Amino acid sequence: MRYEVDWSILARPELAALLIDGVRYTMIVAAVSTGVSLVLGTALAIARVSGSGWLRWPAELWVNLARHIPGVFWVLFFYFAFPELLPATWGSALNGWTSFALAAGIVALSVDNATYVSDIVRTGALAIPRGEWEAARCCGLSPWQQWTCCLIPVTLRTVTPPLANRTIHNFKNSSLCMVIAVPELTWATQQIESLTFRGIEATLVATLFYVTVALALGVWARRLERGGYRHWRGAGAVWRRERGELARVDSRR
C-alpha cells in the first residue's frame, strides 16, 4: 500500500496550533541563541588573539574541547546534568522553573554555536592588516576601545558570509531541543505524527519553513556583504543604509 497524503489534518485547529507554537519556539530558540553565541564567540575570539596568556590559553583549551562535542550533548547536559552540579537549592529552583527546558536549550545552543563563531571571528581578526591594529593603538585607544571601535566592526564585515552560514546552521540546530521536550517545530511535527500517525504532511510543511527562513537569512547576509552596512559607526553599531551608496556599489560590479 502507499502513503496517501491528507493535507486536511493541518487544518485541524489543535494540530495547527501545535505547528504555530512550534514556529514560535523555534524562532525564540534560534534568535536568542544566535545573539548570545555571537557575543560569547566574539569574546572567545578576542581572548584567543589577545596577548595575555591568562586569557588565551583557557579560551584555546575551551574551544578545542568544545568543538568536538555534539550539540545534542550540550542540550541534554544543560537540561539534565547541570542542575545536579549546582547547590541543591539552586538546582531545585531551576528544575521547578516552568521555562527551564527552553532556557537550557538556548544556553546549550549558545555554547555550541559560540565555539564555531569564535573560530570564524578569530580568522577574520587575524586577516586584518597589522597596520590597522597598530593604527588603533597609535590613536591612544584602550584595548577595549581598539576592539569595539575598530577591530570588531572591521572583522564582522569580512566574516559576514561564514557567520551567516553558521547562523543558518544554528537555526536548524534548534530542532535538537525536541529531545528535552521544548515544543519547537520539529517536536510539533513528531507530536502531530504521534497523534494522527500522519507525519509526512507536517514534516513537509516544517521543512518548507526551515528552507524559507534559511534562504531569507542567506539573502539578507548577501545584502549586508554587498556594502549595505559599511556605515557602521563606532561601538553604537548603527547600521545605516543609503540607497545612493548601494547603487554606487552595485554599479561598480
Next chain:
Amino acid sequence: MPVRRPLSSLFALALAACSLPAAVADSVLDRVRESGVVRIGTGNDTPPMSYIDESGRWVGFDIELGNALADRLKAKVERVAVNNKTRIALLANGQIDMTVSNRSQTRSREEQVDYASPPYLWTAKIFYAKQGRFAGIGELAGKRIGVNQGSNAFTAAAQEIARYGGEAPQVVSFQKNAEGMTALRQGKIDAFCQDSPIIAALAGDTGGSFAAVGTGFSPGLYGIGVPPNDSKWRDAVSFALQDLIKDGTYERIYLAWFGPAGRYPLALDARPRLPPDAFGAMMYVWPD
C-alpha cells in the same frame, strides 16, 4: 482511509520519494511461509515490555510473546526496533509484519492498521509522582505532566485531569520513558503519566519514594498490530496467539513477568479474562 487529493506537482514529487512501492498483492502470510522470516516491530527502551538488558539481549514480555508467536508461525524473527511514533507508519507501509510493542488499541489507530484478536493485556494510565505530594488526580490541575511522545497519555492525561475541573495541565512530551522519569526525579515535571505495567517497571527503580496518584484511568488493551486489509495474515496471527493462550505458553510468560512471583508483580490482574462467576476467569479464545 482518507480520500486521495490532487497534489501540486512539487509535493507529488516529494512524496514519490517518501512512499514505498509496497503493492502487496499477496498476503503477508504467503511471504512469511515462503521466506520463513517474520518481521516483528518492538520497542527497545520500554521495560518491562520490550528492552535491551545489561548484557545486550532483547528481553521483556512483548519480546517473549513475539518469539512464541513466531515459533507458532514456524518462522524466524527479524527484529525491527520501532518507537511509539514509528510503529504505526512502519506497519501501514508494510515495512514490518506485526508490532508487539505495548500498543493500546484505540479508534484512531484502528483507522490506520488492524489488530489481531484477542488483545493480550489490560492496562490503565497512571499518574506517578512523589509519594504523598498529591492526594488525588484533581490536584494535578495546572501542574506539569510528563508523557512519552507517541503515547496516547498526551491526550488521555489532560482529559482525565479536566474531569476534575480546574486549570489545564502543562503536558511535556519526552522522547523516552527514562528521560521522563529522570525529569520527574529532578522535579522538572510534577507527575509522569504512562501505562500501568510500564509504571510498574519504572517504580522498581525509584525505591518507594514515588507512588501512583489516585487510581488508574483510561483503561486500554494492548493488541498485536498487523498491516491493514490483510485478513488472511490477521487470522493467522490471531490463531497463533489463541493457540498460545490455550496451551499455557501465554500464562507462563505472564506469570514470569507480572505474576506474584514475577519480575514486576502487578497489583491488579492484567490478563483480559471473562467474568469469573460466569466462566471461571478464563481468557476468551474463538471456539473452533
Next chain:
Amino acid sequence: MVELISVTKRFGERTVLADVSLAVQSGEVAIVCGPSGSGKSTLLRTLNRLETIDAGDIRIDGQSLYRSGLDLRELRAKVGLVFQQCHLFSHLSALANVTMPLVKVKRLGRGEARAQALALFRQFGLERRADAFPDELSGGERQRVAIVRSLALRPKVMLLDEPTSALDWCLRAEVVANVRALASRGIAQLIVTHDLDFACAAGDRFFLLQEGRLREVDNYTLACCAPEALRGLSSVPRGRLQAVAA
C-alpha cells in the same frame, strides 16, 4: 622636545639600532634617510612604544617613556604616527576617522569633536571629502586625513613614515606644505624617507641611518652622498664623507 639617548634595539641576534642619540626641538623637522632595512621604521616605532628598546632612554619633554606609571594611551595621543599606508579605519568615513579617537580618547562630546575635526579638515582642504570613505579617497587625501587624525589629538611630536612613497611626484609639494604647517604649530617632527628631494625641501636637520648607526649630515652631503647609500650599494666611505663636509 624629543630626545633619544644611546638607544639600542635588537631583534634576536640582529642589532637594528646601535647607540643612537638624537634630539629634535619643538617646531623642528628632522629627516632620517637610510637604505631599506636600516631600521628607520623601527626608530619611529620606538618613539611611541610600539617597539620597546633594549638599552638607552627616550624622553619627551624631559620625561622618560620608560618611567613607571606612564600612561601609554596619553603617550600615544601625544606622539602622532602617520603610517606609510595611512591605515585609516576602513569602516568609518573620513570625518569619523578623526572624531572617533577624539570622542574615545579625549572624551569630547560628539558636537565638539565634529567641530574640531571640521576646522582641521578646512585647513587641510578636506571639507568636501568629510563624508567619503577611505576607499573613495585619493592617496593624497588619505594621507591628509591620517595627518589630521593624529593632529586632532594635539600631539607634541609627529612621526611620518615614508610620507611621499605612496604619492605621485606632483603631490610632494603638498606634503612639504603640510610638514611646514605642522612645524609652524611648534610640533617636533621626525620623518623617515627615501625621497631626497622631499627631504631637502621639508627638513631642518638631516640624518643618515646605516647599519644601525645614526649620523647627522647637512643637506648638501645628503644630496651628494646619500643616493649611493640609499641604493644600498655600499655604506658611504668615511673619508669621502669627511671630504665633502670639509
